[in-house]
Structures are given as C-alpha cells and as structure tokens.
Amino acid sequence: MSPTLDSLPTGIEACDCLTPFGDATATTGALLAGRRALQMQPVLGAAGGDLVPLALCGSMDETVPPRWLPDLRRLVERIPGDRWGTARRPLIVTSSNFGVGSLYAFTRDRDPRHLRHGPPFACVEMLQREFGWGEQVHVISHACVSAHLGLVQAARLLHAGLADRVLVVTFDFVSPFVAGGFHSLKILNASWPAPYAVRATGSIGLGDGAAFAVLTRATTPLRLEAHALHNEMHHFTGNRPDGAGFDACAAAIAGTARGRRVWVKGHGTGTLEAGRLEAEAYARHLPGAPLVSWKGSLGHTLGSCGLVELALALAGLRAGRLPGTVGGAAPCCTGNVALEAFASDGYDGAILTSNAFGGAHAAMLLTHD
Amino acid sequence: MPDLLNARLKNLIVQTLRLKDVKPEEILDHEPLFGASRFDLDSIDALELVLRLEKEFGIKIGSSEESRQALATVATLADFIRGRPPGRDA
Numbered sequence: 045m046s047p048t049l050d051s052l053p054t055g056i057e058a059c060d061c062l063t064p065f066g067d068a069t070a071t072t073g074a075l076l077a078g079r080r081a082l083q084m085q086p087v088l089g090a091a092g093g094d095l096v097p098l099a100l101c102g103s104m105d106e107t108v109p110p111r112w113l114p115d116l117r118r119l120v121e122r123i124p125g126d127r128w129g130t131a132r133r134p135l136i137v138t139s140s141n142f143g144v145g146s147l148y149a150f151t152r153d154r155d156p157r158h159l160r161h162g163p164p165f166a167c168v169e170m171l172q173r174e175f176g177w178g179e180q181v182h183v184i185s186h187a188c189v190s191a192h193l194g195l196v197q198a199a200r201l202l203h204a205g206l207a208d209r210v211l212v213v214t215f216d217f218v219s220p221f222v223a224g225g226f227h228s229l230k231i232l233n234a235s236w237p238a239p240y241a242v243r244a245t246g247s248i249g250l251g252d253g254a255a256f257a258v259l260t261r262a263t264t265p266l267r268l269e270a271h272a273l274h275n276e277m278h279h280f281t282g283n284r285p286d287g288a289g290f291d292a293c294a295a296a297i298a299g300t301a302r303g304r305r306v307w308v309k310g311h312g313t314g315t316l317e318a319g320r321l322e323a324e325a326y327a328r329h330l331p332g333a334p335l336v337s338w339k340g341s342l343g344h345t346l347g348s349c350g351l352v353e354l355a356l357a358l359a360g361l362r363a364g365r366l367p368g369t370v371g372g373a374a375p376c377c378t379g380n381v382a383l384e385a386f387a388s389d390g391y392d393g394a395i396l397t398s399n400a401f402g403g404a405h406a407a408m409l410l411t412h413d
Numbered sequence: 414m415p416d417l418l419n420a421r422l423k424n425l426i427v428q429t430l431r432l433k434d435v436k437p438e439e440i441l442d443h444e445p446l447f448g449a450s451r452f453d454l455d456s457i458d459a460l461e462l463v464l465r466l467e468k469e470f471g472i473k474i475g476s477s478e479e480s481r482q483a484l485a486t487v488a489t490l491a492d493f494i495r496g497r498p499p500g501r502d503a
Binding site for chain 1: 455456457460463464473474475476477478479480
C-alpha cells in the first residue's frame with residue numbers, strides 16, 4: 045500500500061500548546077535550556093507502583109470534574125475568534141485518551157460522575173458545554189497520530205470548500221490507566237527516554253499535552269503545505285523490521301520538500317527499534333537535515349503530540365532557535381541526530397512526524413517565509 | 414532427567430497462551446518461542462506471558478528488550494527466572 049499524499053496547503057492563523065512548562069513559548073524556552081519536564085513518579089499515581097518518567101501538569105489521579113479541565117480551559121481561552129463549531133467554522137477535536145482514565149476510575153470507585161466524561165463523545169459533549177462550542181464538531185481518535193489526522197481533516201474541509209476556517213483542538217492527559225498500560229507493555233520503564241541513542245534498554249516517558257491550531261485557506265507566513273500518511277498494516281505494536289513503513293512515509297514527504305532546506309522534528313519516543321528505523325529513513329531521504337525529538341523532555345503526549353510539537357516548532361521559529369534532542373545522548377543511531385539547539389536561519393521548511401500503534405505513520409511539511 | 418522449571422514453564426506457556434495444538438512436552442528447551450517460531454505468537458502474547466510470569470514467580474521484567482531476551486526460548490526464560498530472586502526489580 046502506497047502512502048497517501050495530500051498537497052493541500054493551509055495557512056496557520058494561530059497555534060499554541062500547553063505542557064507542564066506552560067505555553068509554547070515557555071516550553072520552547074525550557075527545551076532550549078535543556079530542561080526536562082519528566083520526573084520519576086509512581087506509575088499508578090496515588091496507588092503507587094514502580095517509578096517511571098512522567099511529565100504532568102498536576103496530580104495524575106482522576107477527579108470529578110476531570111483534573112485536566114482547568115488546564116484545558118486556560119488553553120482554550122487563548123484561541124482567537126469565536127463561533128467555533130458552526131457551519132463555516134467547524135471544530136475538530138482529537139485525542140487518543142479522551143476521558144478513558146475516568147472509565148477506569150469508575151470501575152475502581154463506582155462513582156457514576158466519572159462516566160459523564162469518560163467515553164469520547166461524552167467527553168466532547170462536556171467540552172462543548174464548557175467552552176460554548178457549536179454542533180459542527182468532528183471527533184478523531186487514531187492513537188498517536190490523532191492530532192495529525194485532525195490537521196489533515198482540516199485541510200480537506202478547507203479545500204473542499206466546506207469551511208472558511210477550522211479549529212483543531214487536541215488534548216491528552218495521562219491517567220494511571222494509560223501509564224499502567226504502557227508500563228505493562230514494558231516500554232515505560234524506570235529509565236529516562238533518550239531518543240535515537242544507542243543503548244541497551246529503551247524507554248518512553250509520558251506527558252500531559254494539549255494544543256490548538258486555527259487553519260485557513262489563506263496564504264499566511266507559516267503554512268502546512270503537505271501531509272503524507274501511511275499504514276504498514278504489519279502489527280499492533282511493532283513496525284516492519286526492515287523499516288519499509290518509515291521509509292515509505294519519509295520518501296513521500298521528502299518529495300514535497302525538494303528545493304527546500306529543511307530540518308526534521310521526528311517522533312522519537314525513546315524506544316530503540318522505532319527510533320533507529322525513523323532516524324535511518326530520514327538520513328536516507330533528507331541527508332543533511334538535522335533530526336530532533338523533544339520527547340526526552342516532555343514525554344510522549346500520545347495522540348496530541350503532532351499538534352503540541354507543531355506549536356513548539358513554530359515557537360522555535362519565532363525565537364530563531366530550534367531545540368535539540370533534549371535527553372538524547374551520544375552515540376546516536378545515525379549522524380543526522382541533532383543533540384544541541386541550532387539556529388533556524390537558513391531553513392525554509394520543516395518535516396514533522398508522528399507515528400502510532402498499528403503501524404500508522406504521518407508526516408507534514410511546514411514552510412515559512 | 415527433565416528440568417522441573419523448564420517443564421513448569423512449558424505448561425504455563427501452553428495454558429496462558431491457550432495453545433490448542435501444542436502439548437507442553439513437545440516444546441523444545443532451545444526452540445524459538447517468538448519471531449521465527451512455529452507457535453505464531455505476537456507481542457500481545459508476550460505481554461500476557463510476561464504478566465503471568467511476574468505473578469507466578471514474583472519477578473519483575475523491566476523493559477521490552479529484557480522481555481525479548483528472556484522469552485527467546487524456554488531455556489533462556491528458565492535462566493532468567495533462576496537469576497532473579499523473587500520481588501527483585503529489574
């Protein structure tokens with residue numbers, strides 16, 4: 045199966061995110077300073093368990109109303125414009141978690157109030173009420189490429205003439221249920237994530253994250269020019285060992301960047317094999333393009349990572365410096381990995397990637413004047 | 414004389430993974446359990462097996478890399494368990 049390539053340029057009118065460091069500007073500043081938001085914390089929150097790297101905005105334990113609602117409200121207050129969720133201004137909400145932790149909390153506590161925001165659509169209905177959003181809401185959940193698919197859907201709506209502006213909102217807040225699941229899979233371990241490093245044992249970290257983008261057909265200084273999507277159809281949790289899945293997506297998006305000088309913000313969670321396959325694919329298709337991952341500091345914000353990290357890339361461009369691979373360490377699996385921050389001068393584009401369980405690959409080309 | 418731990422592990426593998434057409438004694442000590450193996454097991458099977466082993470033997474497997482090495486064969490699994498006192502973290 046060949047990758048899907050959507051060359052549907054969209055202008056970015058606004059974009060910001062929320063991490064434990066704060067908004068995109070504060071977070072990028074922390075990354076540039078080499079700071080790590082991850083802290084070793086009990087994997088099951090108040091219930092204890094092994095210490096694992098988590099980057100949280102507060103206590104992980106589920107509450108009523110959900111502990112993440114005030115954080116999300118602070119982010120939503122920064123969204124420009126109004127009437128989101130109306131016919132010409134639809135809203136796309138993405139997450140890989142929604143309120144899944146609350147469903148687990150219900151089984152533990154039998155408090156029916158957890159059920160109000162547990163299932164995805166109930167969760168989105170709660171957000172519509174909280175934030176005054178209208179009925180034109182698309183809900184997308186596809187594991188860790190969820191936010192990226194939201195951006196693709198927005199581009200398609202805009203180019204089909206079905207919308208004038210689209211708001212994409214994404215959020216993923218860690219819960220004991222989710223952290224426990226990754227811990228059971230043995231990929232959330234007692235060591236810090238070091239994306240693209242050559243070492244004996246890999247580990248991811250998990251992080252709270254939320255973000256938004258307002259997209260338009262108009263030409264703006266910052267644009268998403270193209271998206272490549274691909275699914276290996278190989279395995280639930282593993283990639284094709286020959287790297288063909290990474291290669292297909294990298295080849296497709298690299299083709300859209302011909303003639304540009306780009307850098308690459310990779311997915312780079314800290315798992316060994318996937319990190320190596322991704323680094324090798326981009327070294328092959330975009331030789332000379334520095335490759336970075338920011339999950340060694342922020343952890344993996346799961347379905348929201350695509351948009352959270354887009355907001356950070358934009359903040360880096362505004363600052364004139366792009367964070368290196370915080371938490372990474374030499375030796376790296378390929379020579380294209382940039383451990384240190386670097387100036388954005390001389391670049392006119394970036395490739396941003398996300399990957400997900402099920403062998404899903406997504407990559408987009410960000411361009412700027 | 415058969416190794417008692419190996420025999421126990423073979424029983425546990427067949428039970429946990431519900432291998433219908435495999436008898437425990439048919440599993441060889443050094444044959445691959447995952448990857449290029451006749452059992453057609455995947456990472457979800459590995460997860461189930463790891464959780465069962467952790468409960469059964471009171472051990473901790475700390476990472477996917479450690480899990481892959483330990484679960485290579487019945488013999489490597491037995492060696493791993495013998496090298497891990499119960500309750501010791503990886």
